[in-house]
Amino acid sequence: MADKILEFVHTSTGKQIAAALGLPVPPMLKRAKAGYAEKSLSNSNALVGASAFGPVASAVVKALDSMGASIKVSADLAGLDGIKQAAAKAKVDVSISQADNGVPETVYVLDVTSAANVADLRLLYDFFNPRLRKVPSNSRIVVIGRPRGDCKDALAETAQSSLPGFIRSLAKESGKNGTTANLIQVKTGAENGIEGALRFFLSPHSAFVTGQVLPVVGAPKGVKVAAFSEKPLTGKLAVVTGAARGIGAAIAEVLAREGATVIGVDRPADESVLGTTMSSIGGVACPLDITDADAGKKLAAVAAQKGGKIDIIVHNAGITRDKMMRNMAAHLWDMVLDVNLGAIVRCNDQLLAGDAFGVNARIVCISSIGGIAGNAGQTNYAATKSAVIGYVDAMAKQLEGKGISINAIAPGFIETQMTAAIPVVTREVARRLSSLSQGGLPVDIAEAVTFMASPLAAGVNGATLRVCGQNLVGA
Ligand SMILES: NC(=O)c1ccc[n+]([C@@H]2O[C@H](COP(=O)([O-])OP(=O)(O)OC[C@H]3O[C@@H](n4cnc5c(N)ncnc54)[C@H](O)[C@@H]3O)[C@@H](O)[C@H]2O)c1
Structure with missing residues (x-):
């Protein structure tokens, strides 16, 4: 059944009436019009940060590069160190975000897997606070953390446990313009599953998925994580x-x-x-x-x-x-x-x-x-x-x-x-x-x-x- 109110408030008359009455306008979600494409982010700027250099930062940089994104780091340098090293190792270009006078980022990925105490959580603030006033509609936010039981001590586990609450709140704040925010909890050793999860969460295939936590635990025994291919279900x-x-x-x-x-x-x-x-x-x-x-x-x-x-x-x-x-x-x-x-x-x-x-x-x-x-x-x-x-x-x-x-x-x-x-x-x-x-x-x-x-x-x-x-x- 069609959502008549959603359709109406996106007509020119509907927009005027909604504005005059101060009515909330549900966003028009951008959904996929075709199948998964290899260079799905070829026209997108992606702001990326990482709390430290490691396998997750490397996997994120490689994944975004293989999707064709222009990788940006924050002008405020939040999360820069981990990404700089990962990019150098992968021989991938990164540039400083020009969010104030350039094309704004529509993709935001922050790796906080190494956040191991309360002070480390400041990165969440430093990375997102300067950006979130200008996020274009239907943007995509992904935070990457570790699941319960995967941290070196109770304090690290406590820091990581902040992330579901953080992402659910961010999703509520950013949903008004169709932007989604989700958390990937990747188990140590399962980093090769990050690209697939990012391809879903950073695409229009996940337009109605927000505020969620997806655990990436690793493939079952004997299953190799295959490189991306278009039409991935061919022959199935x-x-x-x-x-x-x-x-x-x-x-x-x-x-x-x-x-x-x-x-x-x-x-x-x-x-x-x-x-x-x-x-x-x-x-x-x-x-x-x-x-x-x-x-x-x-x-x-x-x-x-x-x-x-x-x-x-x-x-x-x-x-x-x-x-x-x-x-x-x-x-x-x-x-x-x-x-x-x-x-x-x-x-x-x-x-x-x-x-x-x-x-x-x-x-x-x-x-x-x-x-x-x-x-x-x-x-x-x-x-x-x-x-x-x-x-x-x-x-x-x-x-x-x-x-x-x-x-x-x-x-x-x-x-x-x-x-x-x-x-x-x-x-x-x-x-x-x-x-x-x-x-x-x-x-x-x-x-x-x-x-x-x-x-x-x-x-x-x-x-x-x-x-x-x-x-x-x-x-
Ligand atoms: N629509 C929603 O908002 C919603 C929300 C949450 C979960 N779901 C779940 O999503 C699934 C699909 O829901 P839907 O809204 O498309 O329902 P639907 O009633 O439109 O379609 C269900 C289909 O299942 C078939 N079916 C029912 N019993 C069957 C049987 N014994 N053998 C073979 N086929 C049988 C029906 O003939 C029908 O074609 C269901 O499991 C439903 O519980 C739907």
């Missing part, structure tokens, strides 16, 4: 459940855009709409109820007919059957638990038992911020979506040795048939209660799923990434 076979419409159809489209062959699954009753969606992307329609006791085996057979194993599976199909707990019929509880959770577990078990996953396969599950915040009337739904978060965390450890990774995306308010059914006032409140003052589109979830399904996320495993514009619900 991907299964998407619930692919006939809504978010699932968008996921199928974006996976196909990046080169995957998609097997789209939906209920037999939706065979005709599934067929239309799949034929538009050259995919294969597979009418199948995912609660079928043998759904996993049947999917393996369909993949084998296509001549391969399953490289990617996206467990997207989901339903709501909302009732207050005291009024909920047992069959509504059972139905939601089975579609949203039982079917995922059964299907993966059968695919694993049947050796149906390809080498370095990637599993992506769809959770929800409802599973984080809870909603009255959704005990069944929220239980399943919360369980998905625990499931990917637990399964990542179990599958690590097999070279398979598993992650989840937790959508916030997304404009689909599901949310069009929400009463108008509740819907309007849900839309605006985010740092970007709007709901997301199915393509926003599709972009995040595609990132998780691709080699760009080779170092990400067991994570749940919220795609919600930093909605207050579940904050």
Whole structure:
């Protein structure tokens, strides 16, 4: 369903009325119009800083250079030392930012992985404070830190623990013009996963992702982090459940855009709409109820007919059957638990038992911020979506040795048939209660799923990434 207010305030009359009445104007987000490009930042100035020279500063400089960015360092010299050394070593040019009279930076990356005490955190202030009044719309801010358990002592861990709070606040301050701010927590030794994460967070593919923390923990055993290539899913076979419409159809489209062959699954009753969606992307329609006791085996057979194993599976199909707990019929509880959770577990078990996953396969599950915040009337739904978060965390450890990774995306308010059914006032409140003052589109979830399904996320495993514009619900 279209966000009429967002559309109206960006017309010339709407702009005048909003200005006269002092109404907030939700930003028009710049979304990707095409697939990932190698030189995605070729027209961008990137202001970069690092608290010290080390593998993270080196990885950041190399990544930005390979994306074609012009690397700038702060005229105030904040974070200069680490970057200067990293750039010299990588033979990459850096120049002093001319933010006052030159083209302003639209990309900001600060490596604070070596911040090990309270005084070291001053760099956050020194780097961002002089810049943030002039950040152009739809800019990208990324801070890089270390995750819990990865620091040399309690004080360093304390300093690093400041970063999630810092980035969530910065995201709330900067979202008004569509700028996003996110934190990458890279584990020591997993620095080769930084480029892929940066390619996502610094691009229009992540327009609705802000205020989030993404752990980069390293690739599963035997998986090499590949150099970037355009159409990174070329030759991959991907299964998407619930692919006939809504978010699932968008996921199928974006996976196909990046080169995957998609097997789209939906209920037999939706065979005709599934067929239309799949034929538009050259995919294969597979009418199948995912609660079928043998759904996993049947999917393996369909993949084998296509001549391969399953490289990617996206467990997207989901339903709501909302009732207050005291009024909920047992069959509504059972139905939601089975579609949203039982079917995922059964299907993966059968695919694993049947050796149906390809080498370095990637599993992506769809959770929800409802599973984080809870909603009255959704005990069944929220239980399943919360369980998905625990499931990917637990399964990542179990599958690590097999070279398979598993992650989840937790959508916030997304404009689909599901949310069009929400009463108008509740819907309007849900839309605006985010740092970007709007709901997301199915393509926003599709972009995040595609990132998780691709080699760009080779170092990400067991994570749940919220795609919600930093909605207050579940904050
Ligand atoms: N729309 C949102 O705002 C939102 C927010 C958070 C999470 N989600 C999650 O995103 C996913 C997609 O949601 P959506 O809004 O596109 O929903 P939707 O209802 O528009 O689409 C869901 C699809 O799943 C299919 N499906 C349902 N049960 C199935 C079964 N047993 N077997 C095969 N297919 C089945 C449906 O036929 C439908 O095509 C769901 O898991 C949902 O819980 C959505």
